[in-house]
Amino acid sequence: MKFIKALLSIAFTALLIWALDCKFGAIPPIGAFLNPSTGFWQNAESKNILATENLKLPGLLDKVIIKYDDNRIPHIFAQNDHDLYYAQGFVTARDRLWEMDIQTREASGRLSEIIGPKTLDLDRYHRRMGMVYGAENTLKGIMANPVTRVMVNAYTDGVNSYIHQLAPKDYPLEFKLLDYEPEEWKPINCAFLLKLMSETLAGGSDQFGMTNNLKRFGIKDVNDLFPDYPFNEDPIIPVGTKWGFKPLPIPKSSAGFMAQMTEGIKTKEITPGVGSNNWAISGDKSVTGYPILANDPHLNLTFPSIWYQVQLSSPTVNVNGVSLPGAPCIIIGYNQNISWGVTNVDADVLDWYQVKFKDSSKSEYWYNNQWVKVKKRIEVINVLDHKPLIDTVLYTHQGPVVYESADKKPAKGSENIPVGNALRWIAHDESDEFMCFHLLNRGKNYADYRKALTYFTAPAQNFIFASNDKDIAITPNGKFPLKFKDQGKFILDGSDPANDWQGWIPTDQNPTVKNPPRGFVSSANQSSTDPSYPYYINWRFEQYYRGKRINDKLAAMHKANVDSMRLMQMDNYSILAQDVLPTMLKYLDTTKMSAEQISAFHIIKIWDKHYAVNSIGATIFDNWWNHFYGMVWDDKFNVKGTYLKYPSYDRTEKLLLTEPNSKWFDISTTPAKETCADIVIHSFYNAVDELVHKHGQPGSKWQWGLIKETYINHLANLPGFGTGIFAAGGRGGVINALRNGNGPSWRMVVQMGPNVKGYGVFPGGESGNPGSFYYDDMFTTWKNGQLNELLFLRSPTEPSVRVKTTLVLN
Amino acid sequence: MLFLIVLILSFASGYFLPWWVVAIAAFLAAFFIGKTPAHSFWSGFSAVFIVWTVLALFKSIPNNHILADRVVQLFPLPHNWLWLLLITALIGGIVGGMAALSGVLLKRAFAK
Numbered sequence: 001m002k003f004i005k006a007l008l009s010i011a012f013t014a015l016l017i018w019a020l021d022c023k024f025g026a027i028p029p030i031g032a033f034l035n036p037s038t039g040f041w042q043n044a045e046s047k048n049i050l051a052t053e054n055l056k057l058p059g060l061l062d063k064v065i066i067k068y069d070d071n072r073i074p075h076i077f078a079q080n081d082h083d084l085y086y087a088q089g090f091v092t093a094r095d096r097l098w099e100m101d102i103q104t105r106e107a108s109g110r111l112s113e114i115i116g117p118k119t120l121d122l123d124r125y126h127r128r129m130g131m132v133y134g135a136e137n138t139l140k141g142i143m144a145n146p147v148t149r150v151m152v153n154a155y156t157d158g159v160n161s162y163i164h165q166l167a168p169k170d171y172p173l174e175f176k177l178l179d180y181e182p183e184e185w186k187p188i189n190c191a192f193l194l195k196l197m198s199e200t201l202a203g204g205s206d207q208f209g210m211t212n213n214l215k216r217f218g219i220k221d222v223n224d225l226f227p228d229y230p231f232n233e234d235p236i237i238p239v240g241t242k243w244g245f246k247p248l249p250i251p252k253s254s255a256g257f258m259a260q261m262t263e264g265i266k267t268k269e270i271t272p273g274v275g276s277n278n279w280a281i282s283g284d285k286s287v288t289g290y291p292i293l294a295n296d297p298h299l300n301l302t303f304p305s306i307w308y309q310v311q312l313s314s315p316t317v318n319v320n321g322v323s324l325p326g327a328p329c330i331i332i333g334y335n336q337n338i339s340w341g342v343t344n345v346d347a348d349v350l351d352w353y354q355v356k357f358k359d360s361s362k363s364e365y366w367y368n369n370q371w372v373k374v375k376k377r378i379e380v381i382n383v384l385d386h387k388p389l390i391d392t393v394l395y396t397h398q399g400p401v402v403y404e405s406a407d408k409k410p411a412k413g414s415e416n417i418p419v420g421n422a423l424r425w426i427a428h429d430e431s432d433e434f435m436c437f438h439l440l441n442r443g444k445n446y447a448d449y450r451k452a453l454t455y456f457t458a459p460a461q462n463f464i465f466a467s468n469d470k471d472i473a474i475t476p477n478g479k480f481p482l483k484f485k486d487q488g489k490f491i492l493d494g495s496d497p498a499n500d501w502q503g504w505i506p507t508d509q510n511p512t513v514k515n516p517p518r519g520f521v522s523s524a525n526q527s528s529t530d531p532s533y534p535y536y537i538n539w540r541f542e543q544y545y546r547g548k549r550i551n552d553k554l555a556a557m558h559k560a561n562v563d564s565m566r567l568m569q570m571d572n573y574s575i576l577a578q579d580v581l582p583t584m585l586k587y588l589d590t591t592k593m594s595a596e597q598i599s600a601f602h603i604i605k606i607w608d609k610h611y612a613v614n615s616i617g618a619t620i621f622d623n624w625w626n627h628f629y630g631m632v633w634d635d636k637f638n639v640k641g642t643y644l645k646y647p648s649y650d651r652t653e654k655l656l657l658t659e660p661n662s663k664w665f666d667i668s669t670t671p672a673k674e675t676c677a678d679i680v681i682h683s684f685y686n687a688v689d690e691l692v693h694k695h696g697q698p699g700s701k702w703q704w705g706l707i708k709e710t711y712i713n714h715l716a717n718l719p720g721f722g723t724g725i726f727a728a729g730g731r732g733g734v735i736n737a738l739r740n741g742n743g744p745s746w747r748m749v750v751q752m753g754p755n756v757k758g759y760g761v762f763p764g765g766e767s768g769n770p771g772s773f774y775y776d777d778m779f780t781t782w783k784n785g786q787l788n789e790l791l792f793l794r795s796p797t798e799p800s801v802r803v804k805t806t807l808v809l810n
Numbered sequence: 811m812l813f814l815i816v817l818i819l820s821f822a823s824g825y826f827l828p829w830w831v832v833a834i835a836a837f838l839a840a841f842f843i844g845k846t847p848a849h850s851f852w853s854g855f856s857a858v859f860i861v862w863t864v865l866a867l868f869k870s871i872p873n874n875h876i877l878a879d880r881v882v883q884l885f886p887l888p889h890n891w892l893w894l895l896l897i898t899a900l901i902g903g904i905v906g907g908m909a910a911l912s913g914v915l916l917k918r919a920f921a922k
Contacts, residue, residue, distance in 0.1 A: 002915070002918055002919040003919045005915050005919070006912065006915035006916040006918070006919040009908065009911050009912040009915045009916075010912040010915075010916065012908065012912075013833060013837075013905070013908040013909050013911075013912050016904070016905060016908060017830045017833055017905060020830075020901065020905070021829075021830065030901065031829055031830065031901060031905070032828075032829055034894075034897065034898045034901055035824070035829035035862065035898070035901075035902065036824070036862050036865035036866040036868075036869065036898065037824030037825055037829055037865060038824070038828070038829055039829065039898075040877065040881055041865070041866045041869045041870060041877075041878070041898070042869060043877060044869040044870050044872075044873035044875075044876075044877040044878070045873060045877075046869075046872035046873060047872055047873070047874060048872055169825070173877075173881075177884075718884060719883050719884065720879075720880045720881075720882075720883025720884065720889075721880055721883075770877060770880050770881075771873060771876065771877030771880075773874075773876070775876075
């Protein structure tokens, strides 16, 4: 009896401990997570920081001195480049190891290893679209160049030296929460980060939607609604700029082709209305006589941030700015001679080809009038607590067949042949983007900038530039395929060699402009050029709204200083509203309105067209425009079971302003024939009634900042680890394109001159540890539209009150 | 006495051994010097409860509890770090107490 009692007690205790040490679904092992010796309490950083710290690390050639400033931003001083990138890897890992790990897992389709079947679809998608295949090719390019090989290997060694010294109690919090261990960093992980960026910025496609549009509406309507050049435009390279080169012959168009229906497939869409800005003004426009450069790249906002601020200094370089955690170099920044920044180019560098297989074994496909062998690539996806999934991906010469059996309903009369869609994507090609940044970091002048750009493949960026030689320039740059016009606007026939990419636009013939007469350069993702540029880059770009506002402001600007640039980055003025509101208001007649509609009308009539945080007019206009746009297109483009691409705001604007009697205003589901006036009036009623229904009478509850949900989440969406919803101005399509969880991920302004001064801020903090005082210490500065003056030390011994800690590695 | 020994062993072991070593410490200590089951349980419970509270506060106070205030939001608890501290200490206490109880019960089973 006594034994039974004792055994029962022991068994219960053992069971309790086992249960507390086990992960159940998404619940972490409670005992392991909560105990104060190894659990999360260990991640609580003390407010008392050491003034100096010395660490012995294997593999360093010399001593490295790192100064941490008041935002805990490291300023690295190394005696040679190897040690510089080693130290960059080390300090970045120390602050952001989990972020680095989870991002490379996502890119390489390895999330299911730690999370389980929940992420299997995402992993499969990344494997099948060739992320690993692309990263392997890019790694070849990196390793073939001795400069980038040494750099990436040193960075990798630095990350690993940090990982090796970690005890389980030191693991970043998220490892404890998800119950897995950090693994060795590999050079290919640096390439995975580039692939992830390519996926975000150049991984979307309209081709499926456009192909479905073509089937449904025919070529005449599609050409009318989806023109190759927009109604309103203010291109990046100013109209009238001379090209100054003899273009290569343009490839001949292929024979007409209609792809089979692509119902049921929804690829990653291109999200309009978000985007990045950059501009630089010449010395003539600035108060100091030297150029000023500004850049705010827009991305999904997360804690930890996508950017990691750092200063890198060695005998060959001294550069300041932001890096991508997990990759060497500064991506956006400045040195004592030049500054540069980037926005995305909406180039068409991703094309889908319909593949015709010989039979259901899918081992051969039809190309150039013969059967060609398919290559197979096996992807093994390990799944937590489950058997690994083995996925065979077919590769044609174009690339992976991401969607093997897109097509369940072949078009009438077509043979019963299995089809799929192969992906040709620039991110699959061998490349060496890090060499571009290696050179930019060391750049001294315009020639160095131009040389650096030749190494950049993808995702194509509008590289803006300013120098102490008082040069300013911008180049939509990347490796652009040489195409016939509209090649890739619709799904292409994969059997016709004329549809393959026929080579490349020579890098020195990429659109570029240096010191234009207007005294500034700028970009906001809009069309790279006007139609006079001899090559085809894409039929669609981000719309002109932000670009137009930037150019209007800069054209009028004189004696500008850093603050003028900062204020512009926070500008909320809507060009869309400027274009359409006067016309829309003209159709309204207050005699037929309800009391609420009349009071909304009086508010919007005097609205200043700024999406300010407290603006009520902004809320009314925004809702009105959304209802108007929906009423015009929903009955035609919102078709159950078929994915169609909607016409742009730009095209809708043209319809409103110039075609009031267009057939597109007629709502097909009503017997009456509607015109522009009907739609404008009814959309206003609906918009106001909806707002009244949701938020009561027109008044302070209608303020834009309260209506628009703005937030920054933790990368794993952990409740309590983000900002929660906060009130903010801005919207897609205005310079301050902040909406939901997407917006300016880094704001930077650089005043060139003998004593270069940089200003910048990103939403969040330098540390990725939620238990750090530097996890979100820059958020409020960012939210208030302020910038931090960036500490740029000329030497490790330069005194600065802002230096709080010194870390010595040897 | 038992309380003190478990207290010292829990303090010492935590930093370099897995968290459940406190259970072995309490079990062995109670096996050798435990008296009654109730006394052993409460000695083990209070020793680990106190050790875990002190160790957690040792990290959390210089942190102004910013981490614990975030982590508590992952649990179905009121949004105050004190609740997380209480749960932490209770879990440690129960494990310590049960291990000590097991130790003394085993000792009694062997005793004639």
